[in-house]
Amino acid sequence: DAGVTQSPTHLIKTRGQQVTLRCSPKSGHDTVSWYQQALGQGPQFIFQYYEEEERQRGNFPDRFSGHQFPNYSSELNVNALLLGDSALYLCASSLDSQPQHFGDGTRLSIL
Amino acid sequence: DAKTTQPTSMDCAEGRAANLPCNHSTISGNEYVYWYRQIHSQGPQYIIHGLKNNETNEMASLIITEDRKSSTLILPHATLRDTAVYYCIVRVARTSYDKVIFGPGTSLSVIP
Numbered sequence: 001d002a003g004v005t006q007s008p009t010h011l012i013k014t015r016g017q018q019v020t021l022r023c024s025p026k027s028g029h030d031t032v033s034w035y036q037q038a039l040g041q042g043p044q045f046i047f048q049y050y051e052e053e054e055r056q057r058g059n060f061p062d063r064f065s066g067h068q069f070p071n072y073s074s075e076l077n078v079n080a081l082l083l084g085d086s087a088l089y090l091c092a093s094s095l096d097s098q099p100q101h102f103g104d105g106t107r108l109s110i111l
Numbered sequence: 112d113a114k115t116t117q118p119t120s121m122d123c124a125e126g127r128a129a130n131l132p133c134n135h136s137t138i139s140g141n142e143y144v145y146w147y148r149q150i151h152s153q154g155p156q157y158i159i160h161g162l163k164n165n166e167t168n169e170m171a172s173l174i175i176t177e178d179r180k181s182s183t184l185i186l187p188h189a190t191l192r193d194t195a196v197y198y199c200i201v202r203v204a205r206t207s208y209d210k211v212i213f214g215p216g217t218s219l220s221v222i223p
Binding site for chain 2: 045092
């Protein structure tokens with residue numbers, strides 16, 4: 001039973017570019033949440049998708065957007081990349097009130 | 112902001128019990144206490160959660176005080192593979208309020 005998978009594992013972009021990160025949830029899960037984790041800090045909640053709609057959002061600008069597909073997979077898009085967007089981006093999936101399961105993340109570096 | 116406070120770091124001798132404390136003095140009646148850990152270069156891993164009763168699973172035990180203002184995660188026989196950052200989180204376990212707010216966590220080092 002595959003857990004949460006994220007792609008790519010590493011990515012290098014330059015300032016001003018746009019990036020798309022992908023997440024496949026654990027089998028049977030229908031909710032996907034995205035987190036940003038800067039070096040040495042805990043993950044920060046970006047937003048959550050359920051039934052293909054954004055259900056909750058953290059304190060992140062509109063440059064961060066997402067999408068959920070009918071098969072429950074999800075994408076995180078970041079526009080106009082800034083140096084401060086360099087971080088580990090984590091995807092977590094869940095079903096109802098069960099604990100979230102996390103992927104191993106995408107390491108995004110902005111030059 | 113995170114609703115929990117934890118020590119920044121702790122050491123534990125291999126084979127001994129690791130007791131990781133967490134304060135959550137503003138916890139609400141419908142909020143659960145969750146513990147996750149994050150080993151270097153991996154995503155957070157769920158360990159255990161509880162509401163008011165003590166809980167035990169194959170990984171750890173969770174002791175919640177009677178007033179629910181603090182809890183302790185116990186790893187009964189710590190191994191080197193338990194070296195990780197441990198996060199204590201309070202969370203309302205309802206489908207519409209699934210946001211998980213992480214603090215900086217406790218960095219546990221298991222020493223040979």
